[in-house]
Amino acid sequence: MTVPMVRARGVRKHFGHLEVLKGIDLEVWQGEVVVVLGPSGSGKSTFLRCVNHLETIDGGSIHVDGELIGFEASGGRVRHLRRRQVTRQRREIGMVFQQFNLFPHYTVVQNVIEAPVGVRGEPRDQAKERAHALLRRVGLEEKAHVYPRQLSGGQQQRVAIARALAMRPKLMLFDEPTSALDPELVGEVLAVMKGLAEDGLTMIVVTHEIGFAREVADRVVFMDDGVVVESGVPSDVLDRPQSPRTKAFLGRVL
Amino acid sequence: MSLPDVDVAGAARTRHPLRWVASIVLLVLGAQLVSLLVTNPNFQWDVVGRYVNAQIIGQGIFTTLLLTVIAMAVGVVLGVLLAIGRLSENPVARAACGLYVWFFRGTPVLVQLVLWYNLSYLLPEISFGVPFGPEFVSADTNVLITPLLAAILGLGLNEGAYMAEIIRGGLMSVDHGQTEAASALGMSGARTFRRIVLPQAMRFIIPPTGSQVISMLKATSLVSVIALADLLYTVQSIYNRTFQTIPLLIVACLWYLMITSILYVGQSFIERHYARGATRNAPQSFWSFLTFRRRPTPEVPS
Ligand SMILES: Nc1ncnc2c1ncn2[C@@H]1O[C@H](COP(=O)(O)OP(=O)(O)OP(=O)(O)O)[C@@H](O)[C@H]1O
């Protein structure tokens, strides 16, 4: 029997009195691409950030590749993991942010090798070689030695993807990777992501790009008000939504 | 209606008569200052010339520089720790560090210096041990607190409070997304601080720290009250004998100016180092401030 790459069960999260996640159930299988849709404030970012424990969940559980994230369960008791152990878990999960968050004081190639060399202890020469291969893959090999601020938004986001891939993650999380981009730059980033999907990378993508969901996603999940309202293959959810909330949302974005 | 056909090439420059007036006034004032410096015999330039290279002055300069370096080093290390404390999640650490900054910034450094120097009135013996319990080691305060140590404590501990605020401001100016990206890559907190946050904060920390070094250089002259032979104390002890007060103070000022000028150049180099990647433009050459020609900033290829 195999385990799912991600299994979220009854995930709950609140900020003060605001209950943001009210019991999220989701399974993502190895090699699957899941697109998460939903209105603003529905908790999509929060859920993604719970998966790599940037936020600590208040209830339920998240397993990634069979490992409980952020906690340790033994003998019927559950305790928080130490910071070092959380850090180790995060190395297996790549994340791409809406605002890119490249390190502006390092060149592109330094951004890519920083974690493999500093965290995994990979030899610098080998990491550089891989970095150049990754940059070639996102179409930016000739930009290896410039600083991020000298790049366009689309180029920066592709570097951010290469930087996350350099840790050889089992799972990639994308939080609205194209929302901060000018419309003409969106395509280049989505093309890179489509390439990753075709190579069999497991991905959870929060996006408003319905075209991308239709074309690349294996499954679309619609979230609203802290719960998963509907989930299924793209043609079902996007063309024959069951829930009125999904219908209303799609009516607004399509 | 048709618009006239105009070519702005070769347009006449705007005139600035007020600039001319201001320049002439300043030049006249400058000339008067020079003439005062040259013609007034009370400056006793021959005395200045005799002392400016004197060995005893050199020893004073050495003490001044040594104090500046050590007190600044104490201040920076303490400042980093205090800044981390004030930004930490531990409320006790936050309060303690806040209290420290409040106290040391709120009292005159001269008072602090004298207080450290006279610590033995307060604590005849310094000892380490369990509070209200047994002592492990103890020493006579008068032996332990030499004038040099009192000066280092007075200046360094005070500097720590100022550096803490400068460093805290620098750290807070780094976007939170940077820490988040580093965490998502599996970097530890310490590594994130060292490799990601601090280098970016340096851009905001260096310029005010440069001013602090220059202030510190001059603040070391306060130690003359506790009889430590720095540059100022040295010239004072000479003119107390020879009554050549003005020329000897000029000697001291010349050296202070000389050192601050060197510090200024050093600061420019450090600032340039930490400006890496901060703008879209290629970094300007350090010596560019010497050229008056305004160069077009190079366009960055994208
Ligand atoms: N750190 C936080 N502290 C307090 N409230 C928060 C925090 N993070 C998120 N929230 C709140 O949680 C709710 C869900 O936020 P979240 O960012 O997950 O929404 P989202 O679905 O990603 O929306 P968007 O499409 O606008 O990105 C919002 O109401 C937000 O204000």
Ligand SMILES: [Mg+2]
């Ligand atoms: Mg969001």
